[in-house]
Amino acid sequence: MLPSSSSPPTASTSRGVGVVLWLDQAGMLLVLAILFTGCALGVDNFLSWVNLRGLALSVSMTGMVACTMLFCLAAGDFDLSIGSVVACAGVIAAVVMNRTQSITLGVLSALLLGAVVGFTNGFIVAKLKINALITTLATMQIVRGCALIICGGTAVGIQLEPFFALGNSSILGLPTPVWITIACFVIFSLVLNRTVFGRDTLAVGGNAEAAHLAGIPVARVKMAIFTLQGIMAALAGIVLASKYTSGQPNALTAFELDVISACVLGGVSLTGGVGSMAFVIAGVLIMGIVQNAMNLLNVDSFYQYVARGGILLIAVLFDRWKRRHPAN
Amino acid sequence: MSSVPPALRFAHLAMEFPGVKALDDVSFSVEAGSIHALMGENGAGKSTLLKILSGAYQPSAGQVAIAGQVRPPASTATVLQAGVAVIYQELHLVPEMSVAENIYLGNLPHRRGWINRHALAQAARRQLARIGESIEPDVKVRQLPLAQRQMVEIAKALSRGARILAFDEPTSSLSDREVQRLFTIIRDLRADGCAILYVSHRMEEVFALCDRLTILRDGHHVTTCALATITRDDVVQKMVGRTLENVFQYTPRALKGPGLSVHGIAGPGLTAPCTWAAQAGEIFGCFGLVGAGRSELLRLIFGATRKTAGSISVGGRPVTVHSPRDAIAAGIVLCPEDRKKEGIIPGRSVLENINLSARRRTARGGVLINENWERTNAEARISQLRVRTPSAQQLIRHLSGGNQQKVILGRWLSENVKVILLDEPTRGIDIGAKSEVYAIMQTLARAGVCVIMVSSEIPEVLGVADRIAVMRSGQIAAVLERAEANAEILLRLALPVENSPPP
Known part of the structure; x- marks a missing residue:
């Protein structure tokens, strides 16, 4: 019997397969190591504590949301609405805190917003079977609009000073948002590998019909993923509002693309079924380091767009090449 | 044996995939002017042999000789030049292009890059006439019924000067009348001196059409003989081995x-x-x-x-x-018909595929995976059902169809x-x-x-x-x-x- 219908190795491609197998295992972690070493040697001030601290802080937002984006991608979907949810959650947290003078209520209402948007996305995608691209493209605009409507288009300054500690304090020398991101990496990695929900996610992305026939509640899994995704975006929004001391309705446009780029760059498959937290961490850090190095080298921000787009394209081409030459 | 070398000879062919020997020391010859049947169960190695012939696979060992000349490692393009054409079940035609363009695909008559439409239609009509077809060369292939598409494929092969033609289950979607028509053409090709390799599992067809027969079983060569010397029961027994x-x-x-x-x-x-x-x-x-x-x-x-x-x-x-x-x-559990689409999660391991359903019952608090139980259960099912896999961690898509089926059975025996x-x-x-x-x-x-x-x-x-x-x-x-x-x-x-x- 043939091992599979996918292209088996032949003499002409077996060397390629060997390379892929090796790259697949070492993966983007290797690229990350090379990139880091290169920057450490070639870019002045890169290794300074201040810079590394700033680098970690700059990727903390992306990192937090990338955790749940991993679940989304692994289940074969994706979510474009997260940038808007971040902004809207920040605005809501600010408005509610100012009205009620309660940090708790502000935070809870922002998280509730995230959960509601996420659940709506999940319900439309899983139950009404509308394509995730279209669904979240629509909610992205609706939620951004709501953020602007709520605050009348201008940033809302927050009056409760103790709240600013969340985004601006440090613990053991590392900014609090970085600790939150690290905690998310650990928690969601465990959820992916050690819980029924995590394994179901990969099964749904790997073959939704087979998962359904094996008794996995496919629609419920998808709705849970989108809801979690909304909650994590809202959490990022709360942290951001604390950092900026205000709710910014125009914050983080194109954030969703950064997050998806980071995941794909790390090697999470866009077609679902494949992904691990190590991929995501590598992808997030690679994006962050490239950005950071370009800033240190005073690369014009116009050129930074070109560079980031180019990197994403290379990552996607690599993903495709990997699928054409599956390593055994 | 005559001193003329056979049109096509396979010598000690072997093909290994990770964990599987698809072909093992297979040797036989196909003579010019004969129709040679190749039979065997699913997984016997017929498709692999055809893919080696067409240049899509390179054998792990052994050689293919054409008219006595050992063929160097070949690509699909050089194989065509050597006069070998393999006609697969799924035809390799471009549906949106015309019949004539398909016949001369990659070889279109042109002057400084401009296609000579008139010459193209003429040439295509001539090729089709050789096999007694009168399809309009300007018709798009998409508009043709399957049987006629097959004719276009044959005309395409002949236009490249093919002298060795291999057919892979060519009658699987044809009506009786279309089958008879195809047989007439194949017999004409034989009379013309072509060597034909005919892969089929349909006993009636093979006995009606072919001169000689080779049977493969589990990648091994079982026999090559004249069809006149063998009975149907013998063929079945040799294919099945019991x-x-x-x-x-x-x-x-x-x-x-x-x-x-x-x-x-x-x-x-x-x-x-x-x-x-x-x-x-x-x-x-x-x-x-x-x-x-x-x-x-x-x-x-x-x-x-x-x-x-x-x-x-x-x-x-x-x-x-x-x-x-x-x-x-x-x-109540179901093993679905289409294993690939509805049964397996191809990108996950055997262990994951076995525990897909039962883990819901065994997880701690219904949430945390019980890894010990899952490992033990997977090992137990693998040995109980004799699933042939290097380990429980092997991706299921690398297993043979039979072993994939056993994994799905194992999934349900865990319940x-x-x-x-x-x-x-x-x-x-x-x-x-x-x-x-x-x-x-x-x-x-x-x-x-x-x-x-x-x-x-x-x-x-x-x-x-x-x-x-x-x-x-x-x-x-x-x-x-x-x-x-x-x-x-x-x-x-x-x-x-x-x-x-x-x-």
Whole structure:
């Protein structure tokens, strides 16, 4: 019997397969190591504590949301609405805190917003079977609009000073948002590998019909993923509002693309079924380091767009090449 | 032997894939002016051999010699130049291009890059005339019926000067008349001195058309002989390696009370409500032609499709099934027909695929995976069902069809199964695995499981089932006892009644 219908190795491609197998295992972690070493040697001030601290802080937002984006991608979907949810959650947290003078209520209402948007996305995608691209493209605009409507288009300054500690304090020398991101990496990695929900996610992305026939509640899994995704975006929004001391309705446009780029760059498959937290961490850090190095080298921000787009394209081409030459 | 070298010779061919030897030391020759049949079960290595011939695979060892010349490592393009054409089941034509363009694809007559349409049409018409076809060269291939597309493919091969033609199951989607027409063309090619390699599992065709025969089994060469010197029974036995009775291993069993009974079940794909009951310990066959509603019936029972009416009971107690989850909770499980699309999660390991369902019961607090249990369970199923895999961590897509099927069976044996629904459980798996699947079915039945097997292979239903329900046009035509069923009765019941409206 043939091992599979996918292209088996032949003499002409077996060397390629060997390379892929090796790259697949070492993966983007290797690229990350090379990139880091290169920057450490070639870019002045890169290794300074201040810079590394700033680098970690700059990727903390992306990192937090990338955790749940991993679940989304692994289940074969994706979510474009997260940038808007971040902004809207920040605005809501600010408005509610100012009205009620309660940090708790502000935070809870922002998280509730995230959960509601996420659940709506999940319900439309899983139950009404509308394509995730279209669904979240629509909610992205609706939620951004709501953020602007709520605050009348201008940033809302927050009056409760103790709240600013969340985004601006440090613990053991590392900014609090970085600790939150690290905690998310650990928690969601465990959820992916050690819980029924995590394994179901990969099964749904790997073959939704087979998962359904094996008794996995496919629609419920998808709705849970989108809801979690909304909650994590809202959490990022709360942290951001604390950092900026205000709710910014125009914050983080194109954030969703950064997050998806980071995941794909790390090697999470866009077609679902494949992904691990190590991929995501590598992808997030690679994006962050490239950005950071370009800033240190005073690369014009116009050129930074070109560079980031180019990197994403290379990552996607690599993903495709990997699928054409599956390593055994 | 004459001193003229054979048109095509395979010498000690071997092909290894990770963990599998698809071909092992295969040698035989195909003479010019003869039609040489290549037969074997699924997985015997026929397709691999053709892919080596076409240059798509490079053999791990051995050689292909054409007219006595050993062929250097070849690509598909150089193979075409050497006069070899392989005509696959799925034709390699561009549907949106014209017949003429397809025939001369990659070789279009042109002047400084401008295509000479007139010359192209003329040349195409000439090629088609050689095989007695009068298709208009300007018609798009998309508009042609399959049989004519095949003719275009043959014309394309001949236009490249092919002298060695290999056909891979060319009649699988042709009508009788089209088959006769194809045979005439193949015989003409033989008279013309071409060497033809004809891959088929249809005994009648092979005996009607071919001169010589090679049989492969599990990647090994079994025999090459003139067809006049061999009987059909011999061919079957050499392909299978044992006689058919041994494959099914049927032994009567004691029935153990009510198993699955369905009452008035109706829904998409059925034209009339179905009612029947199968006992615990029984193997209940369900036979019917494609489109008779067999798979649909199983999906309705399993809750994969919502039923519009009817009730189900298991072990005498009524159960409510609205989804596969409900069915599994009630002890009803389904091994779907299309393993790749509906059964396996291709990118996950054997272990993951086995524990896909049962982990819901064994997880700590219903949330945290019980890794010890999962590992033990996977190992137990792998050894119980003799799944051939290097480890439980192997990705399931690297396993053969038969082993994938065993993994899916293992998934369900990890649950508390009372009723197992098997939809074409042996489709596309090799004969050894088939007989293992039959043995598993018997073991399950003997343990008191109610086994429902849908099949479109008459010998299989007759060989395995205690009773057989025949379906026709979306309803149950009859339920037969094992003793009263034979191939003729099954077919007569399964064929649509004359003048009845199509389903």
